[in-house]
Amino acid sequence: MYIDSQVVSNYEIDKEYGRVCLEAPEIAASALPGQFVMMKYWQGLTPFFMRPFSINSTDNKNGTIEILYKVVGEGTAILKKLQKADKVQILGPLGNSFPLKENFKRIAIIGRGVGAAPMRFLAEYARKKNVEAHVFISAARPEFLFDTTYFQTIECQFTGSCDDRRLVTSYFEEELTHTHFDAAYVCGSKRLIGDVKRLMDQYGFEGYASLEAHMACGVGACKGCTIVINEEGTERFARVCKEGPIFPVRNLVY
Known part of the structure; x- marks a missing residue:
């Protein structure tokens, strides 16, 4: 669906990252983890195309969605400057969602940096279905381990790493030696996704990746x-x- 929205808040995490909350009751009510939205939040024809963003979380009660973003170019530089009540056009929710099968009892959620953007929504969804969720997130600095407190609040087992000498999947691999997982969900680099595939072949769980393009x-x-x-x-x-x-x-x- 295509809706006219407005900014509820736009929090600057640091010069690179931010989190914007948008008024979007229709999307909050219908979105599923893993889906995304296209957004236009500037006047005129430049930039020309709408920008895609993963849905970081939804609040059906307040009719809002949150987007975690990294400033990487012209479009996200404009996004960072948005103020409360600024207008935003949103198309969504779009795409498919993370499959969470009824027989899944324990899952792993794996991401790095802003690649963790869709994972909060997935963790919340899994916990509501009484699925045990182990979250493995890595980042360049501790302040970029997004949603750490929230993951712990909803009783996810959380492992965060800022050690560039190790892939975050290495912590997951240690857990696999003594814990069975039904599935792993990953968002990150090709290297990270490839390592999840290696572990799938070795341990036999299902794996799903959220791709960016x-x-x-x-x-x-x-x-x-x-x-x-x-x-x-x-x-x-x-x-x-x-x-x-x-x-x-x-x-x-x-």
């Missing part, structure tokens, strides 16, 4: 976010915005 439309029309996936030995094209952004790790071709 440059997008122009967000609805599959422009095909600008197309990747190659492999399904049962057959390669085909898939659009991150339409068939994704969540894909089985086994289907990804790197």
Whole structure:
């Protein structure tokens, strides 16, 4: 759906990162973990395309959604300057969502830096379904271990690391030696996703990855976010915005 929204708050975490809360009751009521929105929050034609953002959390009671963002270019630089009551146009929720099967009892949630953006929503959703969630997050600095307190508040087991000498998956691997996981959900670099695949092959759990891509439309029309996936030995094209952004790790071709 396409809605006219406004900023409730825009909190600056530091010069690189921020968290914006937006009035969007329709999206808050219908969004699922892993989905995203396209947003336009500037006047005129520049930048030309709307910008995609993962939904970090929803508040159905207050009719709001939150977006965790990193300033990386012109679009996010404008986003950081938004003030309370500024107007925002939102298209969403878009894409598919993290599959959380009824037989899942324990899951791992893995991310790095702003790659952890969709993971708070997933952790909250899992806990509401009485699924045990172990969260493994890494970042360059402690202040970038986002949502640490919240994860602990909803009784997730949390492991945070700022050690660049270790992939965050190494902590997950240590846990796998004595704990069974039904599935792992990851958002981060190809290297991080590839390491989850290695552990899947060794320990036999299911794996799902949230992918990021440059997008122009967000609805599959422009095909600008197309990747190659492999399904049962057959390669085909898939659009991150339409068939994704969540894909089985086994289907990804790197």
